[in-house]
Amino acid sequence: MGHFKVNQKDIFFILKEQLQYGALVTLDRYKGLSEKIFDMLVSEAINFARGVVEPLQEIGEKHSLKYENGKVSCPPEFREVFRQYGRDGWIAAARDPEYGGQGFPHMMRIVINDMMYGACQAFNMDKLGLHSSPTCILNFGSSDDCTGFLCGEVNMGLAHMFQMMNAARINTGVSGMTLASTAYQNALEYVKARVQGRDIAGRKSGDVPIVDHPDVRRMLLWMKAMVEGMRSMIYTGAFWQDHALELPQGEQKQHYADLLDFMTPIIKAYCSDMGFRVCETAIQCMGGYGYYKEYPLEQYLRDAKIMSLYEGTNGIQSMDLMGRKMRINGGAPFLAYKKEIEKFCRQHLEHAQLGRQVTALAKTFDRLTEVAQKMKDQMNSDPLQWASHTYPALIAFGEVTMAWRLLDMAVIAAHAIEKGRKSNFYIGKIMQATYFTDVTLPHTLATADTALRLGREVVEMPEGAF
Ligand SMILES: Cc1cc2nc3c(=O)[nH]c(=O)nc-3n(C[C@H](O)[C@H](O)[C@H](O)COP(=O)(O)OP(=O)(O)OC[C@H]3O[C@@H](n4cnc5c(N)ncnc54)[C@H](O)[C@@H]3O)c2cc1C
Numbered sequence: 001m002g003h004f005k006v007n008q009k010d011i012f013f014i015l016k017e018q019l020q021y022g023a024l025v026t027l028d029r030y031k032g033l034s035e036k037i038f039d040m041l042v043s044e045a046i047n048f049a050r051g052v053v054e055p056l057q058e059i060g061e062k063h064s065l066k067y068e069n070g071k072v073s074c075p076p077e078f079r080e081v082f083r084q085y086g087r088d089g090w091i092a093a094a095r096d097p098e099y100g101g102q103g104f105p106h107m108m109r110i111v112i113n114d115m116m117y118g119a120c121q122a123f124n125m126d127k128l129g130l131h132s133s134p135t136c137i138l139n140f141g142s143s144d145d146c147t148g149f150l151c152g153e154v155n156m157g158l159a160h161m162f163q164m165m166n167a168a169r170i171n172t173g174v175s176g177m178t179l180a181s182t183a184y185q186n187a188l189e190y191v192k193a194r195v196q197g198r199d200i201a202g203r204k205s206g207d208v209p210i211v212d213h214p215d216v217r218r219m220l221l222w223m224k225a226m227v228e229g230m231r232s233m234i235y236t237g238a239f240w241q242d243h244a245l246e247l248p249q250g251e252q253k254q255h256y257a258d259l260l261d262f263m264t265p266i267i268k269a270y271c272s273d274m275g276f277r278v279c280e281t282a283i284q285c286m287g288g289y290g291y292y293k294e295y296p297l298e299q300y301l302r303d304a305k306i307m308s309l310y311e312g313t314n315g316i317q318s319m320d321l322m323g324r325k326m327r328i329n330g331g332a333p334f335l336a337y338k339k340e341i342e343k344f345c346r347q348h349l350e351h352a353q354l355g356r357q358v359t360a361l362a363k364t365f366d367r368l369t370e371v372a373q374k375m376k377d378q379m380n381s382d383p384l385q386w387a388s389h390t391y392p393a394l395i396a397f398g399e400v401t402m403a404w405r406l407l408d409m410a411v412i413a414a415h416a417i418e419k420g421r422k423s424n425f426y427i428g429k430i431m432q433a434t435y436f437t438d439v440t441l442p443h444t445l446a447t448a449d450t451a452l453r454l455g456r457e458v459v460e461m462p463e464g465a466f
Contacts, residue, residue, distance in 0.1 A: 360403075
């Protein structure tokens with residue numbers, strides 16, 4: 001059995017039951033396609049990732065890149081798999097058929113990347129400071145005269161850069177999430193097999209598998225909720241992207257573009273940071289074995305760290321979110337997001353089973369909105385204090401988004417159970433949402449409050465006192 005573990009049922013739940021991605025065929029560009037064809041593509045991507053890409057993970061780790069006689073070479077298996085990846089049409093799956101693509105929805109690019117990056121991060125040859133992925137540094141002008149050319153307008157560099165980097169930012173979130181996903185699945189398999197310690201409540205005699213220990217179950221449930229919430233967040237963003245790109249000009253198209261604009265720094269920063277934390281928790285579940293090379297976890301942890309740095313560090317993402325995204329076009333990106341969360345809360349506030357959690361979401365979001373509005377003003381009046389709180393505020397938005405996506409899945413699951421389709425699968429969707437919401441949102445509220453605290457230690461601490 002290879003290292004890459006993925007739960008297909010969870011993936012199809014998000015795609016089919018939560019997003020109903022088959023509805024994309026109502027967009028002109030996808031007229032000739034069908035949900036069945038989308039399903040086949042997803043299943044085939046999983047097969048390709050498992051059967052073809054997955055072996056590269058170990059090969060890359062062991063043999064890595066070579067730099068000899070001025071030439072960089074990677075293990076030959078990478079070249080062969082990359083060729084096949086192109087030949088079989090994966091690279092151009094969402095590209096226009098006019099240019100040799102297969103014309104699938106843009107969101108399928110994200111689903112495909114989810115599988116391939118999970119099977120081997122270094123196969124994402126984009127970059128990555130991983131053993132089998134090339135990274136070089138170019139120093140312009142270090143030994144000679146060097147001329148710089150202005151691209152775009154003066155003082156608009158960051159805005160232009162973000163525009164160019166949006167797809168890369170989302171894919172960085174995908175990388176964090178998919179490593180978290182396979183890390184969780186590996187830990188899950190391990191804790192069912194490892195026998196150690198007695199049942200604390202004496203429900204079983206003798207030693208028990210560690211999956212029976214409440215502290216291990218706490219970590220498992222947190223990881224499950226994190227993985228499913230992040231995957232839903234990312235796939236939802238990708239689904240909006242199709243609407244933003246393919247709807248005819250008008251209010252709806254702009255609404256989806258604004259939504260995606262707001263979500264991009266959250267997907268990038270939240271999923272990369274939390275992807276790393278899930279990998280760390282997966283190691284914790286496995287005890288000393290998690291630390292050994294015999295299992296893939298320690299490699300996942302190393303591979304995941306870079307994601308919070310490149311494509312704009314997460315600190316920079318938070319300044320984009322709490323600054324630009326709150327202000328451009330009268331704050332349209334934030335207002336589009338607010339509209340969606342408020343619509344969800346209005347619809348489900350009275351839900352028999354989940355109403356309490358939806359109420360907590362609404363309350364937390366209201367407070368976060370107040371904080372975000374005040375921070376928007378503070379950006380001019382007290383930029384130092386503002387910049388010292390943008391990162392915690394981004395994490396608070398990430399947590400609210402997670403609670404929203406998890407509760408949305410839970411509402412669907414509760415409905416399925418009501419219709420007589422009771423199963424562990426649906427029970428899990430409800431429990432992960434109630435657990436996450438109950439244990440996370442109180443912290444989110446506290447974080448939102450501290451973002452406006454008056455203490456100025458961060459900005460006024462004398463440098464010599466650090
Ligand atoms: C493996 C790898 C591959 C890479 N691939 C590419 C690539 O293909 N193309 C490419 O162009 N780049 C690439 N990079 C560069 C990468 O994008 C940068 O390393 C990253 O953006 C951080 O910039 P820096 O290293 O200069 O850190 P710094 O800018 O020095 O940042 C250090 C710390 O200071 C903070 N900081 C810096 N400036 C500010 C500010 N104004 N406000 C608040 N906080 C700030 C950062 O958030 C960070 O925490 C790669 C890097 C690595 C490690």
